Amino acid sequence: MTMNPAYDMTYRVEHFERGRAHRVRSVDQRLGGRGINVNRVLNQLGKYARATGFSDHSFAAAAELEMPVDFVHALPWVRRTVVISESDDGTATALWEPGPRISEPHAVDQLRVRVAGMLSDMSGMVIAGSLPAGVDPGLPAELARTAVRAGVPTVCDLDGPALELSARVPGIILTPNTEELERLTGRSATTVPEILAAVEPLMTAGVGAIIVTRGGAGMVAVTGARAWSAALPRPLAGNPTGAGDAAVAAIIAGLAAGPNPNWPALLTDAVATSAAAVVIPVAGEIDRVLRDRLTPAVRVTELEPVAARP
Numbered sequence: 001m002t003m004n005p006a007y008d009m010t011y012r013v014e015h016f017e018r019g020r021a022h023r024v025r026s027v028d029q030r031l032g033g034r035g036i037n038v039n040r041v042l043n044q045l046g047k048y049a050r051a052t053g054f055s056d057h058s059f060a061a062a063a064e065l066e067m068p069v070d071f072v073h074a075l076p077w078v079r080r081t082v083v084i085s086e087s088d089d090g091t092a093t094a095l096w097e098p099g100p101r102i103s104e105p106h107a108v109d110q111l112r113v114r115v116a117g118m119l120s121d122m123s124g125m126v127i128a129g130s131l132p133a134g135v136d137p138g139l140p141a142e143l144a145r146t147a148v149r150a151g152v153p154t155v156c157d158l159d160g161p162a163l164e165l166s167a168r169v170p171g172i173i174l175t176p177n178t179e180e181l182e183r184l185t186g187r188s189a190t191t192v193p194e195i196l197a198a199v200e201p202l203m204t205a206g207v208g209a210i211i212v213t214r215g216g217a218g219m220v221a222v223t224g225a226r227a228w229s230a231a232l233p234r235p236l237a238g239n240p241t242g243a244g245d246a247a248v249a250a251i252i253a254g255l256a257a258g259p260n261p262n263w264p265a266l267l268t269d270a271v272a273t274s275a276a277a278v279v280i281p282v283a284g285e286i287d288r289v290l291r292d293r294l295t296p297a298v299r300v301t302e303l304e305p306v307a308a309r310p
Contacts, residue, residue, distance in 0.1 A: 001115075001143070002035030002053040004099045004130045005063075006081045010282050015088050025087065028282050031063050032081060034128035034157055037245035037284035038252070039067055041273070044286055047253050052114055054107060054132060070114055074107030075132060076100050083241050085281050090237040101133035108139060115143050119150045124256030126248060127166075128157040137161035145169045148208075153255035157248050159183065170206035173255065175248050177213045192229055195220045196303065211251060211270070213244050218271055220303070221263060227303040230267035232294060236275050242283025247274040268298040 010028040035053060042049040051063060055071040059078040063069045079099035085092050104110070115125075125147045127140045140162050147154040148171045155173045156166040159180045166172055167184060181189045187198040189212065199210045199222050209223035218231025250273040254266035276291035277283070 001125065001127045001140075002033040002039075002051060002129050003111075003127075003135060003139075004079065004132045005031065005033035005036055005053065005055050005059055006079045006097070006099070007059075008032030008283055009080055009082045010085055011082065012085045012087055012281065014086065016084050016086050016091070016093060030282060030284065031059065031066065032283060034245050034248075035126060036063070037242050038126050038128055038157075038249045040284040041242075041246045041249035041277070041286055042253060043067060044288060045249060045253055045273070047249075047256075050118070052111070052118075054102060054111070054135075070118075072104070072107050072110045072114065074102050074104035074110070076103045083283075092241055094241060096130075099130065099132045102135055108135065111139075112143070115146065119147065119152060122147065122150075122152045124252045125152055125154045126157065126252050127154070128245070128248065130159070131162060138165045141165040141169050144172055148172060153252065155248060155252050155255070157244070167202055167207060168205070171208040173208050173251070174202070174210045175213065175244070175251060176210070177215070177244060181210075181212055192220055192303065196222065196227060211247075211267075213247055213274070215240060215243075219247070219267060219274075221267055223263060226263070228264060228267055228300055229303055230264075230271045230298055230300045232271060232275055232297055233299065236278045240278055242280070242285070243274040243277045245283060246277035246286050247271070249273065264300040264302075267300055268295060271298045 008030050012025045013022045039049045039051045050068040052070045054074045056075045056078055057073050060071040077100050079097035082095040083092050144154045157175045178189045185198040189195045189198045195212050211221045213219050216235025220229050247270045250270040254261050272291045272294040275294050276286040279287050
């Protein structure tokens, strides 16, 4: 579910410097937004997924040529995101437009109806990305609560007030990065012990699981009374813009496979899939051959969660 989609623009330059003109080597434009990228990677993983949320007519028509969609046409236009990718060292600089205000007065009700109609066929749901102006930050939590009550594993990949409200949904799965976790908890989340301490109150409050993405350092997952870290021996250089979306795609694929996920195997796949996105210059795509090659190298270590310590 992508409520604030975007046209992703990627400009490739040799080296980017502030305050001077640059000759762009190439330009890519594609449909984007966190949920769109998750949907695209799921399709690459061989999983059927349908994209929904808000869009305008042009974006929905273009998306329909690429993937199954069921958008509510409620935006006057769709924003752009710009990534400046440097070929000399793989550094990426991103500029995110805020997006428009929702224009259809009954759009939220229409989205509720769409989600309710899909529940019986769902094996997993992802709510990802920012919200357009005019949408209550409690809407993702409301939709997530409906899905979780129906027995559908639901991942919220959000930030700000929407993440805070979604964290109150019993059984929800959260996938923040370290900065998002720090904003959510008000606590430092730089090291693994700090992450475990930061998520402990959330787990006590009823969150089903939290998978914290740490960039090249891998991930930390906490579920119930168990916790793990997972990472490659060495991080890969490249464009990290879509790595988190690829990880979420692998996570929901693992959760949707059955009621008792194998968490070490799920994390192994998530780390390998995320790394396979880093080497691709645009978000929402992975190198499947590299993903298969990296999977045996992922190291998963069980941790002692704070709640289990005497």
